[in-house]
Amino acid sequence: MLRLTLAQMRRSIGRLTAAGIAIAIGTAFVAATLVAGGVIERTSYDAVSASFADADLVVVPDADVLTEPALEQLRGLPGVVAADGQTGQWLELASGTRSTYREVTPRASHPRLESQDVVEGRLPEASGEVSLPSEVAERLRVGTGDELTLRREVWTPGADVEDGGTWSTQDEDVVVVGLTEDSAGAFADTGGSVVAFPDDVLAWTATAGGEVTYATGLVAVDDGVDVGTVRATVADALPQGVVVRTVDEQAEIRTRELTGDEDVFTAIVLGFAGVALLVAGLVITNTFQVLVAQRTRLLALLRCVGADRSQLRRSVLTEATILGVGGSLVGIVSGVALAQVLLTVLGGLNPEVPLPSVVVMTPAVVLAPLVVGTLVTVLAALSPARAATRVAPLAALRPADAPAVTSRAGRPRLVVASVLLVAGVGLLLVAALGLSRISPVLALGVGLLGGALSFVGVLVGAVFWVPGVVGRVGALLGRTGPAARLASANAVRNPRRTAATSTALLIGVTLVAMMSTGAASARTTLGEQLEAEFPVDVALGRESSDAQEQVVTDALVETVAAVEGVETVLPLRTPVLRLADGDAADTSTTTGAYVGSRDELTRLLRAPEQVEGLADDTIVVGERTATDLGLDDGQLVEVSAVDEATGEPVGDGSASLTVVVSTLKYGTVVTPATLEATGADVPVDEVWVRLADDADVAGTVADLQDAVAESPVWVSGAALERAMFQRVIDTLLAVVVGLLAAAVVIALIGVANTLSLSVIERRRESATLRAIGLSRRQLRGTLAVEGMVIAGVGALLGSVLGLLYGWAGSATVLSVVGEVRLEVPWRDLALVLVVAVGAGLLASVLPGRAAARTSPVQALAVD
Known part of the structure; x- marks a missing residue:
């Protein structure tokens, strides 16, 4: 059976390739997202560890106990080369009419604890000297040997308690003695730090807030000395509650703290990948339905020569497993390649950010997409595999009629769909009509639950209402000619398949329309609020x-x-x-x-x-x-x-x-x-x-x-704030639409598969129509109209649902801001409809050619 399965796969390589592309797109998202998450984590780790320079230990106090006397005590411990505290102030630097605010840190007591490199001049060696990051010097138009003014706010206590005190501005002239570069990215978030003489920084810090304490301390250990031994010595010398960690341990802790939001980002993108995989599963189901229909006679002959049902089922599932593994591997390679290209481009655009030059491959990057992609493919093939074993050997020698929806199986589905839809809509209304004013977090949770329940209800009940909509739209088009009337009738002959195909497109379009509507409403609502707040x-x-x-x-x-x-x-x-x-x-x-x-x-x-x-x-x-x-x-x-x-x-x-x-x-x-x-x-x-x-x-x-x-x-x-806000929304919208566009592309592959299956099932009907005078052009036109109707209805219904969900989401999230302005993104919705109808037309080309190539005599001679 394995050799037979492989032979059948070679014969159906074209159709399997389309399904493989569907699964590859979804797994590429998973792989690229995991790689991006790894890059973010690695970059954060490198930036955090760079701020520790070449230290061996990091001292983290639980209170204001790490003072200058405590550091002096550490410097005298055996095996300790140097010990510094990390502190800094944001002060204003001015040169003429140019000024900037920058972080000012003390020069390290040892080269191993200095995180910036000197590119010109030297580091401060006396009071009144500073070293500037090169870009700061360029902005202030100063160089080594030039003077600039350092401006700081000083608090002067009053004569008595009631008097309180006053803040005053003090200027101090300093000399630039060197230029630095933050090559390791220790100050990537601030663009580099101004290095000053340690006594000056301590004096400035003391006048601003009393005794100087340090949030962390760095300790460099002498070469050849066991770091663990020095770690224990340092811990014993400090008060109880002070934690002494290695640089790697502290960097890992800080990285987890910094990348918490990135985990959310990764989860969101993986959610879009899940949508793409869900749609891919629907497409794969249709693909194997086509394959099973094509091989009906072969499967019947296999049953006649002794193959049992379990063997046929295993054959289909083996084919699905091979397809899933192959498509997933292609997706992994594509996703990693895409991540590498983006990494190279971003590295060139932002050379100051220390990004890795190549992506780091981990077991998760390979195994997770491979397992998920294969599992989705196998699960999607279960129904076609079961269908391949249901027909008796003799009955299977004749192509089966298209299955119909039975009322017995439909009543439970209808009840479940109705309950989910009503409950979901009710929760959405509760969240959108006032719950956010009581608790925005609760409203968001209720809104998400309501949206999920109602959308699942829509999908479960799609088999009841999607074919009806397709039939009515087809009936309207049927007035244009016989080809359109035939297309209208054929589009609803198999309600389950029509619903599944249109639903696959509906999912992607709904999400695209929802994000477009939400973004348009948010842009208008928050724009008006910004205009009112900052006119x-x-x-x-x-x-x-x-x-x-x-x-x-x-x-x-x-x-x-x-x-x-x-x-x-x-x-x-x-x-x-x-x-x-x-x-x-x-x-x-x-x-x-x-x-x-x-x-x-x-x-x-x-x-x-x-x-x-x-x-x-x-x-x-x-x-x-x-x-x-x-x-x-x-x-x-x-x-x-x-x-x-x-x-x-x-x-x-x-x-x-x-x-x-x-x-x-x-x-x-x-x-x-x-x-x-x-x-x-x-x-x-x-x-x-x-x-x-x-x-x-x-x-x-x-x-x-x-x-x-x-x-x-x-x-x-406020103009800059409004522009920045609009850029953020537009960028996020572009990213989201780009991610969801993959789901739409996959769904359109499903339209092509559905039309191909229609061609197989209607070979005799098509031959009869050709025999009584229907031209090849009219036959191709029938399939073209059918494809456009299925795709167009899916896109139209998805646009309507997306509009409603977008409005509900905007009303829920933005009502705490002010009066919500609900907008309709007409351009985006029209573009989605045009693309969907055009793609439906394109998807009908190959099935139409296949139908038109078969001569009437050959098709009628099937028996």
Whole structure:
């Protein structure tokens, strides 16, 4: 039987290749995902271990017990070459008008504990010296021997407890003595660390927060000394509760902590691979149904010459096992090759990230896809294998009629499908219509359960309603001619097979449509929330409030307005106002304000309704600011301008204004007439910018930063946040659609298999039609319409289901953010339908040619 099985596989190599491609795509996902997870884990491990330099031991205290005296004690232990604590501060470095925030760490006491390499100059050897990462030096436009300013915030306690204390900014000039490179990636997440003299770092840390303590300590052991012995000595010298680990042990622990989210990522991608394998299983089932139908006469003859049912079953399952192993091996090779290509490309695009040059093969990368792919193939072949043994030898000598759905078997299925669908829809409605306001986590769990139950109900009951939809659509097309009428009738002759084929496509399309709908709704909903939260695209202002000179000048405003992509520019004054309750003059509070006219702000703000009530006799107060200040809508307040530092009046007048609480989140807004009434002379110190709707946000903001690089102003705004948010959604959507597209491709292979089986079962019918005058073109057209109807209905139903699931998911997840805007991604849905119908047409080409090639006489002579 094995030789016969192999011979049959050689004869059916074309059809088996299609099924093999289906299983290979699914296993390629599994292999590539496992490889990617390994790369992420390895990269994280290397980055963590690189931060330990060439140390042998890592000291992890459970409290603030690792101090400088404790390190001095460790340095005196036998076998210890060096011991350092890991600490650092984020400080501002400035050179002229250029500045950056960077982590500053002390120079290691021994070269083995220094994690960065010197590429020019040297490391600090005295107070006031620093070494910079090369890219930081390039950004600040400094080199070895140049001076720069190190700026830090210092807390000065007050004279008594009630006084508290104050924060002040202190500047310190330092000299650049060297440039460094983080070749091992120890500071890959921060872009390198500034190295300073140890005494300086200790002094800066002490002034910022008291006694210096270290989160971890590094210990280098002398060559030839047993690390385990020194480990025990170090542990005995430190207080109880301090853990001493080897570098490998600590790196593994930190890697597991860092890659927890990556495990989630791996699980999500494996979920998409599972979808592809599920669809592949449906395709493989159809493929073996075709093969069994093709070999009906052969199987009957085998039964006649003595082969029993178990042998035939084993023959089909052996063929499935060989196919599963072969397809899985192809998928493993393809997945690993894809991962290697991506690794090479990413390594070239991001040379600063220390990615491995080649993928690391592990037993899991090979065995998991191989076992899963083979198991799915064998399980998918069980039903065709059982069908091959059901027909008696003599009855099997004639091709069997297409099986029909019996009501006896259908009633339990219908009940199960109905229960699952009703329960799932109910849970979805509960999650989407208010549960998220009580508990977002619970709502998400209930929504996922409801979606899963309802979708399983749809799939279980597909055999009842999918053929009906296919028949109605075919009936509409049947009015166009006899070929379409024949296609409509043939598409529903075997409801189970039609439902299985259309369902395979429905699964992939549903997920694609769901993700597209969810992404579109999330983009619109969160975009509106961002516009309400941050209505200004870009804002510019002077860096230091202590600066006496006028920074935001007319020339600067003209420079900003000239940048390509800028649509509207509004210079603003930001006085500090005192608001006194008109009914209680002794009750007052101070707040910052923006000065602008209603027309100007309406043109500039992304949410112009926030200044709808602004007038010369009103003050617009953000809802959260109103809550903080205890102001009510319609309240009368007396407004005057004061000095921000001293609180003393800076004008000789005041204005009585009515409070208008708006949807503006924070801050207050008054008109120029109000500021004039206070008599305060406040210079322009901010510029608000609105970008054109079609502007390249990232490029325009970068151009704005370059345009004002020589001026001491900051540049910020919500445009970058919105653009980043949209890029994240678009990127995730592209990845998800790309992953799910594999399931759609596999499903279309199933359409071709279904049509091939139809050709086999209808050979005599096709011959009869040819004999009475149906042309080859019309016969091919019949199969083309049938393929397009099956694929089109699957895509249409999947799009509708995906739209509904996408809306339900958006309402569940986004309702905690604000009012949810449900969107319909018409372009994406239309594209899916066009591709599906076109692919259904393409899938009918080979079966149509096979049907048209057979002459009427030959087909009628089957018996």
